[in-house]
Amino acid sequence: MRKFLAIFTKDALLMLRDWPGLAILFIMPAVLLIIITFTQESTIPSKKSGMRIGIADDDSSGFGQALITDLVSGNWFNFVILGSGAEAQEAVREGECQMAVIISDNATERLFSILDRDSADSSAAEVVFLYDPGMQRIFRDAVQMSVTTLIQLTAIKILMLEYTGEVNRSIREHSDELNSRLAGTDFMKGIPAFPYRDNIARKIREEMAKINTGGPEIMLPLSPSFSEELVKVREEAAFAKSSEFMPGVLQNNIPAFTLFAMFFVVIPLAGSIINEKTHGTFDRMRTLPVTFLQVSAAKVMLFVAICTLQFIFLLFIGKYVMPLFGEESTFDMHVNMPALAAAVLSSSLAATGFGILTGAFASTHGQAATFGSVMVVILALLGGIFVPVHVLPEVLRNISYISPLRWGTDAFLGVFARHSGITGILTEVTLLTGFFILSVLLSISKFRKR
């Protein structure tokens, strides 16, 4: 027992004196717990999330007004009322809204034309569901399904109101006509006058008027050509070069998980730096006729090349391997190549910078590996790799602005989903490159302190 206690005490002391190790063991899981909980709560887009959905009423009539009332009073999402379809397009492009519902011109008229059996116009009323292609499909679909259900319900409500009004009008007209016919009929003619004759005749007329003699045909007079939904909901990606562009799951996942993989270079890169520090090779390099720039540039070049290869590899998987497993989503590679190169290079630099920084400050492989991998998961959660940033609670959304993975995700989605050019992703590229430079400067300062 004494030996056991001695060994236990030894291990406990060693552990207690390893402050970075303890911080990793206790602080990192706490941060993970908080962030993952918030993230999971946000997996279904709701009013609590930061997702904003614009509504534009180009119809400006019964259906449009009723739909806006129903959407807003439904309290499901954060709706923003916009002036027109064009304004909605702009709001989605500028990132003010992630999606928009545009009620097309003449929607009410077209909806009511369903009731007109003689109408030759068979085109249904249309609502455009405009979305940012950077939004992951699962979340887009969740919102679209809810909104579409409400659109159809509103359409049914409007139609029923119109139809019941029509039926009531028709019944009234029919009974008025019957009454007038009865009033004009002298069925007592030829019957000798007797007391109460007129009273009896009036009574008979009144009772006959109450009898349903066939009346109007009560059925929903749908136009013969009508066979589908009441309102056609058309999906449309903002930023698309052509209306045929429909980004699939891969269009989001390939850039997102490439970025995730890139940042995992922190483990081999930090490990390599720690090896150099502990084996004395780093100091020995400093005694050789080699500059610090040559030593660090070689490492940066290698890991940037590895990150680029990761990107190409995952691109290959998405393009050629996923279809073998029945994945039908097409991956569109018709993107702005200089912008893509800038996104890959700046993300690779940022990932490499993160690895160098971790290697400079960590003392052991264990610290670097645990801190590095957990940090990458946290930055990925905040960066919109697993869940779009817009569905996160406000506090996490604000924190996410400092995640290099968010800048990387935005840059890649800009290229792949929004078809941006270099200018469209310039902010993200600058932030990623700036992060790399800052990481290297901090690492140099740490190395100099040695």
Place this chain on the structure above:
Amino acid sequence: MVMKPVITVRDLVKRYNNSGETALRGISLTVHEGEFLGLLGPNSAGKTTFTSILCGLITPTTGTVTIFDAGIPGSINRIKNRMGLVPQEIALYTGLTVKENILLYGRLLGYHGEALKKRADELTDIFRLEEHLSKLLLHCSGGIKRRVNLITGIFHSPELLILDEPTLGVDIQLREMIFGYLSELNRKGTTIIYTTHYMKEAELLCSRVNIIDNGMLIADGTPSELISESEGCADLGQVFLKLTGRDLRD
């Protein structure tokens, strides 16, 4: 014949900011061309701090260091090609083979092509490493690692060679080989600074010995001078103990 000074150190002080410890307290010395200087001292005497300053790895707090007329650390890059360092630790890449390590350091020292191959072959032949060239350093014995560590410090035949306990943990056979090689280099004109805890090594190899203790230079002379000047001492070990005492050091 008066030899040119290779290293000139004046009033060298090094105080570590983090610990507040003063490792060197005003050391002044000169090392001349062709000297084989033994730098001796008990643990934490300041030997490693001193050699690290010479190599430009640590900046002195005060004092001046000049090597080949270049101020250190400011102008260290100018003379790196003329200096060689064999550190105490095996500062090599365990994931590379013996040959790859040797070639890497050769290239970093400015060798390439046929000259690189020729020099690498020459050194692997001298240190009998031919059979081990393709082995990963990770799988090599301590003796092989020591030999490669030495080769990478002398690859470019430096004019000034600084060795920090190069025979730590090696067997007598290898020790003899290293001594022979270093003596040969010194005979050909290489100035050598050699730190060691083995007094016999210093007595055998060094033309001059400096003893450092508590960050100060406490003895300077040839081994025979130091022995003869210390009453009752028959060898350098006894001189060392007499000067530094028998108290254990940190």
